[in-house]
Amino acid sequence: MDRNPRYHDKPEAVAALVRDTEVHKDCYTSEEVFALEMEQLFASAWIYVGHGSQIPKPGDFYATTVGDQPVVMVRHTDASIKVLYNRCAHKGVQIAPEGCGHTGKFFRCPYHAWTYRTDGRLLSIPLKKGYDNTGFEACEASQGMVAVGAVEVYRDFVFCRLRPQGIGFAEFFGPSLSTLDNMVERSPEGRLEVAGGVMRYLHRCNWKMLVDNQTDTCHPMVAHESSAGTAVKVWQQAPEGTPRPMAVELFAPFVNPYEFFENMGIRVWPNGHGHTGVSDSIHAAYSPAPGYWESMVAAYGEERARGILGEVRHNTVYFPNLMVKGPIQTLRLFKPLAADRTLVESWTFRLAGAPDLLLERTLMYNRLVNAPTSVVGHDDLEMYERAQQGLASRGSQWVNVGRLFDPAEKDQGEAVTNGTSEWQMRSQMRAWVRFMTDGMHDAMHAQEARP
Numbered sequence: 546m547d548r549n550p551r552y553h554d555k556p557e558a559v560a561a562l563v564r565d566t567e568v569h570k571d572c573y574t575s576e577e578v579f580a581l582e583m584e585q586l587f588a589s590a591w592i593y594v595g596h597g598s599q600i601p602k603p604g605d606f607y608a609t610t611v612g613d614q615p616v617v618m619v620r621h622t623d624a625s626i627k628v629l630y631n632r633c634a635h636k637g638v639q640i641a642p643e644g645c646g647h648t649g650k651f652f653r654c655p656y657h658a659w660t661y662r663t664d665g666r667l668l669s670i671p672l673k674k675g676y677d678n679t680g681f682e683a684c685e686a687s688q689g690m691v692a693v694g695a696v697e698v699y700r701d702f703v704f705c706r707l708r709p710q711g712i713g714f715a716e717f718f719g720p721s722l723s724t725l726d727n728m729v730e731r732s733p734e735g736r737l738e739v740a741g742g743v744m745r746y747l748h749r750c751n752w753k754m755l756v757d758n759q760t761d762t763c764h765p766m767v768a769h770e771s772s773a774g775t776a777v778k779v780w781q782q783a784p785e786g787t788p789r790p791m792a793v794e795l796f797a798p799f800v801n802p803y804e805f806f807e808n809m810g811i812r813v814w815p816n817g818h819g820h821t822g823v824s825d826s827i828h829a830a831y832s833p834a835p836g837y838w839e840s841m842v843a844a845y846g847e848e849r850a851r852g853i854l855g856e857v858r859h860n861t862v863y864f865p866n867l868m869v870k871g872p873i874q875t876l877r878l879f880k881p882l883a884a885d886r887t888l889v890e891s892w893t894f895r896l897a898g899a900p901d902l903l904l905e906r907t908l909m910y911n912r913l914v915n916a917p918t919s920v921v922g923h924d925d926l927e928m929y930e931r932a933q934q935g936l937a938s939r940g941s942q943w944v945n946v947g948r949l950f951d952p953a954e955k956d957q958g959e960a961v962t963n964g965t966s967e968w969q970m971r972s973q974m975r976a977w978v979r980f981m982t983d984g985m986h987d988a989m990h991a992q993e994a995r996p
Contacts, residue, residue: 552577554989556982563974565955566947570936572974573751573944579884585984586865586977587612588707591717593867593878594618594628596892597701598738604649604663608641610880611705616693617641618703621663622650628693628705629665633657634686652690665690700729701737708984712816720959721818724861728871730853733844733898737874740895741908746917747888750929752866752881753973755889758925759860759868760821760969762806763948765799768924773799776920791832795910798827799921809859809964813957817864817976819969823961826857828872834902844898862969864976874907877915885933891915946970 552558552575559581562569571578592611595618599607606619608631615631617640631639633654640652640661651668652661660668667689670676681687694709702725704714729737748755758764765773773796780793798805810823822828841850861869866879874894879887893911895904914921936944949966955975962968 550577551575552581554985556985556989559981559985560978563978564943565952566950566971567943567945568974570942570944572977573753573933574884574936576884579751579881581981581985582881583613585982586980587614587881589711589980589984590865591697591704591706591712591714592865593863593876594696594703594705596737596739596894597626597698597703599645600626602647604647605645606641606648606663607645608639608643611693611707612881614707615639616705617652619648619652619663626696626698626703627664628696628703629690630693632690633659634661634667634689634691635659640690661690665692700725717816718818718863719815721814721820721861721863724820724858724869724871727853727856727858728869728874728894730845731841731871731874731899732896733840735844736897737894738897739892740904741893741911744891744911744916745888747882747886748926748929749885750887750933751884752879752887753977754929754932755879755887755925756862756864756866756868756973757946757970758929759862760811760819761967762809762811762821762965763803764925764928765806766802768928769799769921772920772924773797791906791909792913794831795906795913796921798830801827803965806964811962811964811966811969813954813960813962813969813972815958815976817973818862819972820858820861821964822857822859823964826859826872828859828870829857831872831906834900834906837900837903840898840900862973864973865980873910874903875911875915889915946974 562572594611594616595607595609600618600620603620603622603624606617608615608617610616616628617631618626618628621627631641633640633656635654635657638654638656640654641648648663651663654660658671662668667687693705693707694711695706697704697714699722729735776793776796777800780789805825809821809825811819811821812823813819838850841854844850845853857872859870861871863869866881868877874896876892876894878890878892880890882888891911893907913919916922946967949963949968950971954960954968954971
């Protein structure tokens with residue numbers, strides 16, 4: 546920590562970083578603020594860990610991070626899902642290697658062979674007699690691998706809260722979970738499977754820039770003009786009657802005019818969640834997959850099937866760092882590494898029981914839009930990195946998020962607004978302030994209460 550911290554143990558200073566229509570650049574550039582985000586925000590909010598289909602059998606695990614904390618998601622012997630800190634109780638060695646694997650009935654530390662059940666309980670220690678009469682039974686090491694504060698599995702999506710106490714899962718997400726419901730129900734079997742692996746790549750920018758971008762509808766027709774716009778222009782020169790390629794179908798909506806995005810609408814939910822694509826979406830006009838409608842009607846009935854497929858939300862932001870595209874079955878996780886470093890994970894899902902063409906479209910979308918060598922995503926990447934560089938300058942200290950601001954919005958819960966409003970960005974930052982400072986206030990009050 547800085548010898549003269551500006552924000553540590555100073556909740557009022559943190560709150561002052563966010564105004565009604567402005568955000569101070571320290572939110573994006575300060576390593577001290579970043580450290581506080583790991584300590585407060587990412588410890589008290591519900592963070593996406595992984596999907597149950599990644600660990601289908603008992604003993605399967607997935608090692609990842611939540612904020613700056615290494616964790617392992619594991620299928621226990623009773624088929625329940627546990628999330629443990631990925632740390633041996635002995636010397637602190639990370640027990641599970643990064644990514645997915647199978648550990649059998651127990652974890653074994655590769656350093657000294659301490660073993661743990663898949664719920665974290667200590668199973669055995671080599672030369673255990675050496676700990677007789679040492680007080681081992683009363684020390685932390687005897688408790689085994691530590692579980693995170695709370696875990697919730699919702700429709701096979703696994704979330705955790707690092708802190709033992711805090712906001713409940715249902716209260717945190719509220720009606721925003723309807724996006725996950727819709728994504729799952731697009732499967733005739735009501736089930737998703739991770740498919741196509743994961744794409745990971747580094748962004749040299751703050752994680753919040755990526756989150757802001759998900760509901761920024763004033764940039765597509767500008768930033769993507771040279772990529773998606775060029776692809777559309779080339780297609781328009783094709784001979785009449787040429788079948789429209791799937792790639793063009795995916796590209797074309799990115800360069801729709803401002804009016805399209807204004808009319809699509811944005812829904813804002815409490816706690817920083819929200820989505821674009823209320824009445825229309827860039828995913829609304831895809832060609833039908835043969836046999837899919839019939840399978841959905843058979844599963845849900847015609848009225849229910851029409852309601853499920855008629856919901857075409859564009860980007861749903863689950864604050865702080867998750868974005869879901871239900872109609873195209875993709876998920877992106879923005880994993881903070883430093884104030885100016887973010888690892889993006891882009892995941893794709895198969896709709897169980899649906900035609901393979903839908904997975905083909907999902908994978909193509911991910912490659913063309915979200916991949917490190919994509920046609921569209923690199924436009925955004927360049928803007929993020931140029932913004933990060935620009936914020937390091939001695940120009941203005943503030944970032945403007947004031948488009949279509951109404952003071953009354955601060956007292957509203959769920960609302961639908963103009964599709965080019967920055968209300969959702971402001972809602973995210975208001976949630977950011979709350980989750981950043983509540984824990985700081987609690988700690989200060991606890992300290993004051995000590996004799």
